[in-house]
Amino acid sequence: MCRHLGYLGPPRTLHELMCAPPHSLEHQSYAPLHNLHNTMNADGFGVGWFAAPPRGEGRPPDGDRVRRFRRAQPIWTDVSFHEVAEVIESSCVVAAIRSATVGFPVDESCAQPFRADGRLFSHNGVIEGFAGVETKLRELAGDLAGMPDARAPVDSALLFALTVRRWRAGRPLGEGLADAVVAVSGLAPGRYNVLAADGSTLAATTWGDSLFVRSTDQEVVIASEPYDDDPEWERLPDRSLIVADASGVRIRPL
Template sequence: MCRHLAYVGPGEPLGALLVAPPHALYRQSWAPRHQRYGTVNADGFGVGWYADGDPAPARYRRAGPIWADLSFADLARVVRTRALLAAVRDATLAGADAEAAAAPYAADRWLFSHNGAVKGWPGSLASLSRGLPPEELLSLEARNDSALVWALVLARLRAGDDPGRALADTVVEVAAAAPGSRLNLLLTDGTSVTATTWGDSLWYLARPGGGTVVASEPYDDDPRWTEVPDRTLVTASPAEVRLAPLKEPSRSPDPAPLKEPHT
């Protein structure tokens, strides 16, 4: 379910990455080429981006399909950024969360998206949720699996883990608690992109003019797009992409207490 994309590099209009390419995220909302689960990504969309001089990202999210939002077309044409994260959400069960359920999620300087599904949600993650402080659970943006996965990642980031470790440890922990889950995660702080492949497609492109795109699927037919193997951690900067294998979970872990945040 869902399609998402992150970019870091030279300044670009949002539309140059999300609308203009022939198979951009905009088109993937109704005609994805590599989506293995679901077919129409019309249950909300969002984009988060960074303005020069401001470390906190801005977001634009809506509950409906991206193609029906004429305001987004104007926004995408004129807003430029050096980093963004955007997603279109697969049609899913009815709920009251509306645009709050649409990625990207945000906190501090971070933007986050989850492409996939947690098997057996919500019961499968009950034990993991007990490891979070009550105020974190009460502050969830939405009542879905992605919002809880984000809370688990964010707790690790705030405790001092680097982005790669925060994503990798969360994926292994959730996969152990809910075997069969699909956990393609995407995270950026505006300077780099960190991602995981766990059950769905992911590609990256080192752009000839500079910058790196990490996406669920290619937005054009440039032969330089590279598919990321399953069970992989991706760390990307504007000039470099590194891949590392993710370990398989050995057993369903008991919930461990979270580290105290660094001060």
């Protein structure tokens, strides 16, 4: 299982969020504590963030603020990432490190978060028996126009496509995730921890793997594993949906 992290709050650098803490995502890539199904997360990594709007005239719409950095290599080997991570800051971030599910390639296109319509998405898990349900999932996903990441050769891409479809049908960020997880889990057993952001909201599900939240008045972090020993990290129950925005944090069962 991969590990992922979502952040919403005052601007923080990618380095502060992903590399600096004692049990950062970078540390979790070679020494995870809560991984039940693998020992390393070394098959690539990715981060998506919402850039501050440019100053002055001609500000682009919100969707154009999403930026990504993805690689097929382990995060600890990427010297260039460490250089830029110290100077890129954002108030809304989704980051992931990957342990590729057997049968899918180690390729940058499979590194998450995926992106469409100004939203970021990460799946920590697996659709078990994917080959047997792939055709059905493709039917449900329908037209993949405008979501090139949904074509990545990995199970998570179709879960992403189903989620984007729900968002395009007008479902809010968290409810779109919940709909897609409930639909896919009805077709195939699996582990469906997903995480998404739209710049002002974070949402995530637990379905078969660990997830923790730490929130204050100022910021919220949702992560597969706590990145430090702060006692304020709270473990979420399995099969839950968490949604966090400026009005607070809400958790409900799935």
